[in-house]
Amino acid sequence: MTSLVEIVVDGQRVQVREGAMLAAALYSIGVRASRTSVSGEPRGPICGMGVCFECRVTINGVPHQRSCLVPCTAGMIVETGSRRGGRDG
Numbered sequence: 001m002t003s004l005v006e007i008v009v010d011g012q013r014v015q016v017r018e019g020a021m022l023a024a025a026l027y028s029i030g031v032r033a034s035r036t037s038v039s040g041e042p043r044g045p046i047c048g049m050g051v052c053f054e055c056r057v058t059i060n061g062v063p064h065q066r067s068c069l070v071p072c073t074a075g076m077i078v079e080t081g082s083r084r085g086g087r088d089g
Contacts, residue, residue: 005074022067022078023048023055033082034067042082057081 005018009031016025023045026034033042034055045055048068055067058079067078 005072007072007074007076007078009078010080016072018073019071021048022057022059022070022072022076024068025072026057026067026078026080031080031082033080035081 002017002019004015006013006015007025008014009026009029014029016029020028023034027045033044034057035043037043043054045068046052047054050066050069053066056064057067058081059065059067059070060077
């Protein structure tokens, strides 16, 4: 059984499964967009295997990380760069 770890997403502390790919963890907490396009449209994961680059986020201050390739670890600080954090609602 996988344990939960705490990460910070767009300034909010959340609990996610340790080792889960960050893109999946973001989706599981309601983040549907990880960035916005130059025209302001929300963009989110498409391929889930690091090919499309649509899931890019900033992790611990390092920009342009593909969230579908990064496993969740305790204490990660994630900035999605999308308006309103890309959350539903």
